[in-house]
Amino acid sequence: MNQDLKEIALHHSIGEVIAELDQQKFWKVLVDFISEYIPVDNWAALIFSDGRPDFLLFSEVAKKTDDPDPLLHDYAAGLYLLDPFYIRNRDNPQSGFYQLSDVAPDHFLKTEYYDLYFTHYIGLDEVQYNVLLDSERTLCLSLGSKKKVSAEHISILNTFRPWVMALMKQRMSFEHEVSKVPLQQARWKENFDSAITRGGTSLTARELDVIRLVLSGSSNKKVAEKLSISIETVKIHRRHSYAKLNVKSQYELFTLFLNSQATAETTKN
Numbered sequence: 001m002n003q004d005l006k007e008i009a010l011h012h013s014i015g016e017v018i019a020e021l022d023q024q025k026f027w028k029v030l031v032d033f034i035s036e037y038i039p040v041d042n043w044a045a046l047i048f049s050d051g052r053p054d055f056l057l058f059s060e061v062a063k064k065t066d067d068p069d070p071l072l073h074d075y076a077a078g079l080y081l082l083d084p085f086y087i088r089n090r091d092n093p094q095s096g097f098y099q100l101s102d103v104a105p106d107h108f109l110k111t112e113y114y115d116l117y118f119t120h121y122i123g124l125d126e127v128q129y130n131v132l133l134d135s136e137r138t139l140c141l142s143l144g145s146k147k148k149v150s151a152e153h154i155s156i157l158n159t160f161r162p163w164v165m166a167l168m169k170q171r172m173s174f175e176h177e178v179s180k181v182p183l184q185q186a187r188w189k190e191n192f193d194s195a196i197t198r199g200g201t202s203l204t205a206r207e208l209d210v211i212r213l214v215l216s217g218s219s220n221k222k223v224a225e226k227l228s229i230s231i232e233t234v235k236i237h238r239r240h241s242y243a244k245l246n247v248k249s250q251y252e253l254f255t256l257f258l259n260s261q262a263t264a265e266t267t268k269n
Contacts, residue, residue, distance in 0.1 A: 014163065021167060022174045027057045027141075030167070034143065034160065038153040041123050042144040048089045048130075049137050050188055053080050056175060074117065078261030081192045082113040082216050085128050085142065090188060095132045097161045099149060100125050108217030112254035125149045127157060131168045139168055195260040201244050210237040214250065215257060 013033050020029040027045045034040060044058035053076065080086050088103040108114055118126075123146035131139040141164070149157075193208050203211070206227070213223045220238075224231045247253045 037156050040143045041146045044142045089138050099127050105217035107219045111217045131165050207237050207241045
């Protein structure tokens with residue numbers, strides 16, 4: 001049987017990844033392999049749960065100061081609550097391979113999260129391998145790209161999916177520090193609601209439902225569908241919420257949310 005040189009090189013590279021399974025640099029070696037076939041500008045290996053995500057390893061972001069890495073700091077401080085991949089996993093945890101377009105709400109590209117954070121630190125597109133570990137945790141390998149991931153590259157990533165996800169699951173046997181850390185007790189809804197109402201503002205349960213969906217990128221129409229209410233009712237809840245929070249736009253709402261998270265982190269420290 002004749003073997004193409006590219007195929008031989010592929011199997012050799014996969015062997016090198018497998019050889020690093022129990023080594024500290026496993027995640028980087030795995031991403032380096034994938035980067036030979038598709039453009040990867042940044043990446044992170046992390047665990048999603050009902051609380052704050054736990055980072056295992058991630059690519060460094062070029063910085064001009066010694067300030068904490070904003071990719072990790074701001075995301076971990078609360079922006080993860082607006083991450084469409086986190087939300088998808090929270091609402092419907094499953095193993096699989098997903099592209100941003102598979103999980104993002106209909107108005108996600110119009111959100112401040114996308115404009116001020118995602119495009120700056122992640123890029124234009126993102127794909128993710130998800131491995132369900134148990135009923136509360138999902139292991140994720142996130143790959144960010146400054147370009148739209150093409151259909152050809154998606155096909156390649158799907159071809160790699162069986163062995164990549166198998167290795168990801170096996171890798172957990174060597175993530176000793178993670179296995180020793182108990183699951184966080186803080187839950188996503190409590191984190192989100194406290195960020196919006198920190199300062200004593202009182203919103204109804206329905207108003208909070210609407211604000212959560214709006215900030216995450218759902219249009220009024222999608223919010224109405226998800227909550228089984230009319231579009232006019234959604235608009236009323238938005239007006240009342242904005243008035244109570246003393247904001248006039250979604251940008252100001254996002255700023256309030258982000259500042260509340262930063263204040264909470266400062267208080268903890």
